[in-house]
Amino acid sequence: MKIVVINGTEKKGVTYRLKEAFLEPFRAFAEITEYVLPKDCPAFCQGCTSCFAKGEATCKDRAYVEVIEKSLLESDLIVMTSPTYVKHVTGAMKALLDHFGYRWISHRPAAEMFGKRAVIITQCLGGGSRTTAKDLKHSLSWWGISEIGVFSGTLYGNVVWEQLSEQRRKKLLAGVAKLSRAYAKKDYTRPARTRLIVKLRFLFSRWLQKRLHRSIPETLDWRYWQEKGWLDAARPWRR
Numbered sequence: 001m002k003i004v005v006i007n008g009t010e011k012k013g014v015t016y017r018l019k020e021a022f023l024e025p026f027r028a029f030a031e032i033t034e035y036v037l038p039k040d041c042p043a044f045c046q047g048c049t050s051c052f053a054k055g056e057a058t059c060k061d062r063a064y065v066e067v068i069e070k071s072l073l074e075s076d077l078i079v080m081t082s083p084t085y086v087k088h089v090t091g092a093m094k095a096l097l098d099h100f101g102y103r104w105i106s107h108r109p110a111a112e113m114f115g116k117r118a119v120i121i122t123q124c125l126g127g128g129s130r131t132t133a134k135d136l137k138h139s140l141s142w143w144g145i146s147e148i149g150v151f152s153g154t155l156y157g158n159v160v161w162e163q164l165s166e167q168r169r170k171k172l173l174a175g176v177a178k179l180s181r182a183y184a185k186k187d188y189t190r191p192a193r194t195r196l197i198v199k200l201r202f203l204f205s206r207w208l209q210k211r212l213h214r215s216i217p218e219t220l221d222w223r224y225w226q227e228k229g230w231l232d233a234a235r236p237w238r239r
């Protein structure tokens with residue numbers, strides 16, 4: 001199986017430790033590709049909206065985004081990690097998520113995303129790891145992913161792994177290990193079940209595409225939906 005990891009920080013700190021613990025059981029059998037932000041995508045979306053209107057190939061940062069996107073689409077499991085920065089993901093992670101705005105269900109979602117599995121690992125010092133996880137879950141589910149496992153931990157007291165109490169370190173590692181065991185047991189030869197909320201988002205977006213088509217006949221998004229057959233009976237979760 002293939003795993004792609006997107007690390008929201010270059011620091012080999014607590015998030016890194018927890019991510020390593022998560023990957024441990026997979027190392028023997030999975031092919032793991034990791035990206036580290038901002039190194040692997042050191043570019044902000046400038047809001048030109050060219051990806052939406054003219055196509056993703058016109059993005060000034062396509063060279064970075066393309067490589068990561070290819071790995072995401074080829075993977076069986078996506079792992080996204082970020083420490084909490086002011087209650088949310090790191091700026092580097094947010095910059096990457098912005099680059100995938102055109103892949104939201106309301107625009108041109110990749111059919112491969114429906115049926116994929118994902119895991120989110122976040123942690124914070126005192127508060128905000130859940131809202132951080134929510135940032136990531138929001139994007140992943142709007143990319144079409146239904147099965148998303150979350151670990152969000154709180155350190156309470158210290159930001160250096162070695163200086164945390166033994167008890168706190170054990171608790172954090174036990175939480176990640178539980179999630180890891182659950183995901184190592186899954187059958188990756190079969191797609192994950194698409195949840196009702198994802199289907200409803202898709203159907204609403206389909207209605208919107210048809211509706212917009214009446215006033216603006218030839219948008220890139222509409223053509224994409226048309227080619228996929230999604231404006232007719234085809235659905236991305238049916239293979």
Ligand SMILES: Cc1cc2nc3c(=O)[nH]c(=O)nc-3n(C[C@H](O)[C@H](O)[C@H](O)COP(=O)(O)O)c2cc1C
Pocket residue numbers: 009011012013014015016083084085086087088123124125126127128129155159
């Ligand atoms: C810019 C910045 C903002 C932060 N904001 C929060 C926050 O809102 N809540 C919190 O509990 N910790 C916050 N922290 C602390 C980090 O989440 C915490 O130290 C975390 O363990 C860092 O993970 P790392 O070792 O993987 O870098 C912040 C740290 C930085 C650098």
